[in-house]
Amino acid sequence: MKEEKHLKVSAIKNGTVIDHIPAGSLFKVVEILALNRCKSQLTLGNNLESKLLGAKAIIKVADRFFADDEMNRIALVAPQAKFNIIKDYEVMEKRMVELPDTIVGIAKCMNPMCVTNHQPIPTKFSVVSKKDVLLQCCYCDKITDQEHLIILKSG
Ligand code: CTP
Numbered sequence: 001m002k003e004e005k006h007l008k009v010s011a012i013k014n015g016t017v018i019d020h021i022p023a024g025s026l027f028k029v030v031e032i033l034a035l036n037r038c039k040s041q042l043t044l045g046n047n048l049e050s051k052l053l054g055a056k057a058i059i060k061v062a063d064r065f066f067a068d069d070e071m072n073r074i075a076l077v078a079p080q081a082k083f084n085i086i087k088d089y090e091v092m093e094k095r096m097v098e099l100p101d102t103i104v105g106i107a108k109c110m111n112p113m114c115v116t117n118h119q120p121i122p123t124k125f126s127v128v129s130k131k132d133v134l135l136q137c138c139y140c141d142k143i144t145d146q147e148h149l150i151i152l153k154s155g
Pocket residue numbers: 007010011012013017019058060082084086088089090091094
């Protein structure tokens with residue numbers, strides 16, 4: 001069919017295309033990058049076909065470029081995400097995300113007794129494993145693994 005040759009989500013002139021997001025993580029990425037508050041043209045695609053991920057999501061943000069630490073914040077939910085920097089319709093650069101050594105906010109400590117679950121203080125973790133995602137709480141030392149990972153809503 002003719003339509004199949006078209007891009008599923010239209011191209012942008014300048015900005016950032018975040019590709020290879022697992023389908024289930026689209027709205028978490030939106031949350032982590034606070035794109036709900038973004039005033040630029042924003043295009044979201046979800047449940048798109050992907051050879052790599054089965055089903056993927058994509059985010060296109062016009063006229064917006066992200067700092068390394070912002071990009072790396074999404075590694076928890078989209079470890080294979082690629083940031084494509086677009087200038088005048090061309091892909092100028094591709095950046096892979098990398099889980100940082102410490103994570104402030106974003107995730108919830110799985111220890112119900114942890115002070116961060118009772119006081120209004122941001123969570124803080126040391127990343128003890130980047131491969132399997134193991135986060136050690138800096139307040140209670142408890143490890144939160146991928147299976148128990150809950151992403152907090154941003155303020
Ligand atoms: N893209 C876009 N607007 C442009 C250029 C590219 O929205 N002006 C999008 C493409 O649709 C694609 C992503 O940016 O989703 C990366 O583009 P490109 O590198 O051309 O695609 P691929 O080679 O498929 O990327 P990869 O190998 O990283 O999967």
